[in-house]
Amino acid sequence: DGHKRELINLCANNYLGLANHEEIVAAAQRALAEFGFGMASVRFICGTHVLHRQLEEAIARYVGADDAILFPACFDANTGVFDALLTADDAIVSDSLNHASIVDGVRLCKAQRYRFANGNMNALEDALRQARENGSRFILIATDGVFSMDGYVADLPTVCDLADRFGAMVMVDDCHATGHLGPQGRGTPALTGTEGKIDIISGTFGKSLGGAAGGFVAGRSKIVEVLRQRARPYLFSNSIPPAMAAGALRAIEIAANADDRRSRLGAHVQRFRQGLVDAGFDVVPGTTPIIPVMFFDAHRAKAMAQTLDRLGVYVAGFSYPVVPEGQARIRTQMSAALTDDDINAALQAFRDARELLAL
Numbered sequence: 065d066g067h068k069r070e071l072i073n074l075c076a077n078n079y080l081g082l083a084n085h086e087e088i089v090a091a092a093q094r095a096l097a098e099f100g101f102g103m104a105s106v107r108f109i110c111g112t113h114v115l116h117r118q119l120e121e122a123i124a125r126y127v128g129a130d131d132a133i134l135f136p137a138c139f140d141a142n143t144g145v146f147d148a149l150l151t152a153d154d155a156i157v158s159d160s161l162n163h164a165s166i167v168d169g170v171r172l173c174k175a176q177r178y179r180f181a182n183g184n185m186n187a188l189e190d191a192l193r194q195a196r197e198n199g200s201r202f203i204l205i206a207t208d209g210v211f212s213m214d215g216y217v218a219d220l221p222t223v224c225d226l227a228d229r230f231g232a233m234v235m236v237d238d239c240h241a242t243g244h245l246g247p248q249g250r251g252t253p254a255l256t257g258t259e260g261k262i263d264i265i266s267g268t269f270g271k272s273l274g275g276a277a278g279g280f281v282a283g284r285s286k287i288v289e290v291l292r293q294r295a296r297p298y299l300f301s302n303s304i305p306p307a308m309a310a311g312a313l314r315a316i317e318i319a320a321n322a323d324d325r326r327s328r329l330g331a332h333v334q335r336f337r338q339g340l341v342d343a344g345f346d347v348v349p350g351t352t353p354i355i356p357v358m359f360f361d362a363h364r365a366k367a368m369a370q371t372l373d374r375l376g377v378y379v380a381g382f383s384y385p386v387v388p389e390g391q392a393r394i395r396t397q398m399s400a401a402l403t404d405d406d407i408n409a410a411l412q413a414f415r416d417a418r419e420l421l422a423l
């Protein structure tokens with residue numbers, strides 16, 4: 065009916081609240097005015113602007129790697145990285161809850177595949193032993209840094225220890241961490257004390273770091289060089305627009321110095337999580353800004369989401385196939401853009417919605 069109303073947004077990946085930060089918008093606007101709308105080319109033909117190289121260097125420095133390579137999105141980074149680096153003589157050992165883009169990337173690669181139960185380090189060890197026994201040359205362990213549907217952090221110290229023992233490499237997809245987790249927001253390797261031990265980090269500019277789009281892979285120079293030669297989504301898909309690179313560059317600078325935003329985010333996480341638990345909701349334990357509220361049944365999750373919308377809270381219900389069957393939930397996400405009043409109002413809305421629905 066065309067009328068507008070305000071909602072409290074609890075389902076954006078806007079963890080630091082940078083998606084409409086005025087300095088980021090201004091940086092993008094300047095680049096747009098100066099360099100135009102798009103490159104009309106892939107990187108290796110005539111689509112490399114100085115801003116692309118600057119962004120690659122900045123993101124590499126930020127996450128503690130030698131170099132980085134940009135992709136149109138992290139989905140493309142993950143679909144390109146495995147096939148470019150590994151052959152049928154190699155093995156990929158992948159966590160069962162890894163993001164769909166890793167699943168697809170593994171499918172596109174001829175390496176032997178091993179899957180281990182989510183977060184189960186004994187299962188990872190078994191898979192590594194099997195890969196070694198089967199004579200694999202390179203073994204790459206692939207895991208999300210933060211599992212996006214559950215919100216918990218991968219056990220990277222154990223993953224790295226096992227990688228050492230079996231001579232494997234480690235790849236971490238840090239999409240739900242870069243910018244807001246760990247010291248200076250440098251991600252789960254910094255958070256878990258495994259910085260420098262992770263061989264490959266993939267990430268996005270579509271979440272904490274400004275929320276626009278674009279992905280990257282960071283790692284040793286040799287690895288990045290090979291990706292530049294062979295990663296198909298890099299070679300055969302258009303460069304990200306200069307304005308987006310300029311905005312992302314500014315976003316990294318802001319994120320690195322955003323302890324104020326990270327502490328506000330952390331306070332919201334504690335307050336909202338505790339409020340839900342106190343009200344008797346079934347909350348998946350964790351510490352990250354992803355706070356899933358379990359309803360198990362898909363209809364209940366959907367009814368709750370619809371009622372919350374009427375009460376002014378924007379959330380999304382997730383059910384099969386995005387999560388396993390019988391594990392329907394409302395995944396809430398905290399943001400530094402929210403106020404304490406927003407958190408209180410959202411908690412009240414959760415209690416009211418449950419009462420209205422007699423759940």
Ligand SMILES: *Cc1c(COP(=O)(O)O)cnc(C)c1O
Nearest residue numbers: 137138139163212239268270279
């Ligand atoms: C969001 C996400 C992606 C995809 O990132 P895009 O840049 O939006 O393509 C990949 N992996 C994980 C874990 C994600 O959360």
